Amino acid sequence: MTADLFAGLVERRDExxxxxxxxxxxxxxxxxxxxxxxxxxxxxxxxFRHLVTPGGFTMSVAMTNCGQLGxxxxxxxxxxxxxxxxxxxxxxxxxxxxxRLATDAAAHAGYDGFHPDACLINRYTPGSRxxxxxxxxxxxxxxxxxxxxxxxxxxxxFGGNERAGPKQRVPLVHGDVVVWGGASRLAxxxxxxxxxxxxxxxxxxxxxxxFRAARWKAEG
Numbered sequence: 001m002t003a004d005l006f007a008g009l010v011e012r013r014d015e016x017x018x019x020x021x022x023x024x025x026x027x028x029x030x031x032x033x034x035x036x037x038x039x040x041x042x043x044x045x046x047x048f049r050h051l052v053t054p055g056g057f058t059m060s061v062a063m064t065n066c067g068q069l070g071x072x073x074x075x076x077x078x079x080x081x082x083x084x085x086x087x088x089x090x091x092x093x094x095x096x097x098x099x100r101l102a103t104d105a106a107a108h109a110g111y112d113g114f115h116p117d118a119c120l121i122n123r124y125t126p127g128s129r130x131x132x133x134x135x136x137x138x139x140x141x142x143x144x145x146x147x148x149x150x151x152x153x154x155x156x157x158f159g160g161n162e163r164a165g166p167k168q169r170v171p172l173v174h175g176d177v178v179v180w181g182g183a184s185r186l187a188x189x190x191x192x193x194x195x196x197x198x199x200x201x202x203x204x205x206x207x208x209x210x211f212r213a214a215r216w217k218a219e220g
Contacts, residue, residue, distance in 0.1 A: 011025060011026055012025060012026040012027065012029070013025045013026070014108075014109075017158055017168065017170065017178065017180065017184075018158065018160075018168075018180070018183075018184045018187065019182065019183040019184055020144075020180060020181050020182025020183045020184040020185065021158065021178070021179065021180035021181075021182075021184040021187065022109045022178070022179050022180075023170060023172075023176060023177075023178050024105060024108060024109065024176065024177040024178070024179065025175075025176055026175045026176065027105055027108070027175065027176070027177040028101055028105075028148050028150070028175045028176075028177050029174065029175030030175075031097060031101065032150055032174055032175050032201065033201055034097060035097065035098070035101070035148070035150055035209070036150055036151070036201050036202060036207065038095040038097055038098060039121055039150075039207055039209070041092075041095070042064060042066045042092045042095070042121065043064055043121075045087075045092040046064045046065060046066065046070075046084050046086070046087065046091055046092050047064065047086070048062035048063065048064050048121075048123050049062060049063065049064065049086060050062050050063075051063055051072070051073040051074065052073065052074050052075060053073055054073070054074070054075055054076070054077050054078065056075060059073070060127070060128035060129055061122045061123065061124055061128045061129070061130055061191075062122070062123040062125075062128075063120060063121065063122055063123070064120075064121050064123075065084070065091045065118065065119060065120055065121065066091055066092045066093065066094045066095070066098070066119045066121070067091060067093070067094040067116065067117055067118050067119040068082065068091075068094075068117040068118065068215075069081065069082055069091070069117055069118040069214045069215065070082075070084060070091040070118065070120070071118060071120045071137070071212075071214075072085060078137055079137065080118060080137060080138075080214045080215070094116070094119050098119055098209065098211070099115070099116065101146075101148065101177075102114060102115075102116050102119075102146045102211035103115060105146050105148075105177045105179055106144050106146050106179055106181075108179075109144070109179035109181075111143070111144045111179065111181055114143060114144060114146070114211075114213065115213065116146070116211035116212055116213050116214075117212075117213060117214055117215060118138075118211070118212045118213070118214040119209060119210070119211050119212075120209075120210045120212070121207065121208070121209050121210075122207065122208040122210070123205055123206075123207055124152070124154065124191070124194045124205065124206040124207075124208070125194065125204060125205060126194050126195065126196045126197075126204060127193050127194060128193065128194050129190070129191055129192055129193040129194065130190045130191040131190050132157065132159070132163055132167075132188045132189065132190040133188065133189070133190060134161075134186045134187070134188055134189075135185075135186075135210075135212065136186060137214070138212050138213060138214045138215075139214065139215055140213060140215075141185050141186065142181070142185075143181065143212070143213035144179055144180060144181030144182075144185065145178075145179070145180055145181065145185070145210065145211070145212060146177065146178075146179050146210070146211040147177065147178045147179075147208060147209070147210045147211075148176075148177050148208065148209040148210075148211075149172040149173065149174065149175070149176045149177070149178075149206070149207075149208055150174055150175070150201070150202060150206070150207040150208070150209070151174055151199040151201060151202030151203075151205050151206045151207050152174075152194060152195075152197040152198070152199050152202065152204065152205060152206040153171060153172065153173045153174075153195075153197060153206070154171075154172050154191050154192070154194055154206050154208075155169055155170070155171055155172075155191065155192040156169070156170040156171070156172045156178065156189065156190075156191055156192075157169060157170075157188075157189060157190045157191065157192060158170055158178075158180075158187060158188075158189045159187055159188040159189065160184075160187055160188065161186050161187060161188070162188070163188050165188070167188070169192070174199060174201070191208075194206055
């Protein structure tokens with residue numbers, strides 16, 4: 001299976017997902033190659049790694065960060081930190097192209113003035129997944145989440161504020177951007193196990209770039 005099978009999904013259009021949540025189809029498509037190059041540049045300074053959850057489980061998705069703050073997980077808990085625990089140095093600066101994309105996508109979805117200070121980059125391989133969770137470690141829940149899909153297609157799950165509630169299955173392909181905030185800011189979401197596939201820019205990988213305003217209230 002190749003990404004060409006999903007070619008019909010990459011045209012530029014907006015799809016409502018829930019109250020305050022949108023799928024912006026193809027929003028990042030024009031700069032997809034440049035974004036992948038930026039990811040590789042970040043990873044040269046902060047290599048991808050598999051984090052451990054507070055419960056001692058190793059995540060199947062490899063992660064790294066850029067920006068003022070990076071999201072971390074270990075036996076001590078989930079948190080944001082200015083220092084990469086692997087290198088002992090600050091996280092790499094967020095590429096300017098990343099920041100512009102996040103601000104533009106948020107504004108397009110109705111969230112003006114979004115300027116993320118944290119950027120989590122996930123790398124998926126066949127079989128890796130992200131279990132249902134809420135993004136609730138940020139200090140100001142009024143700011144949205146902006147999530148960019150690159151490379152191999154994935155099946156995104158998006159539910160409500162209760163883990164056991166109904167969930168939508170949303171296919172995401174290279175260049176799609178999901179933005180959620182407002183009434184959907186604490187919606188449970190995840191990614192089903194990645195299927196074997198190939199993309200001309202990323203090979204078997206899927207990359208996901210997630211932008212957050214982790215300390216908006218404290219700093220703004």
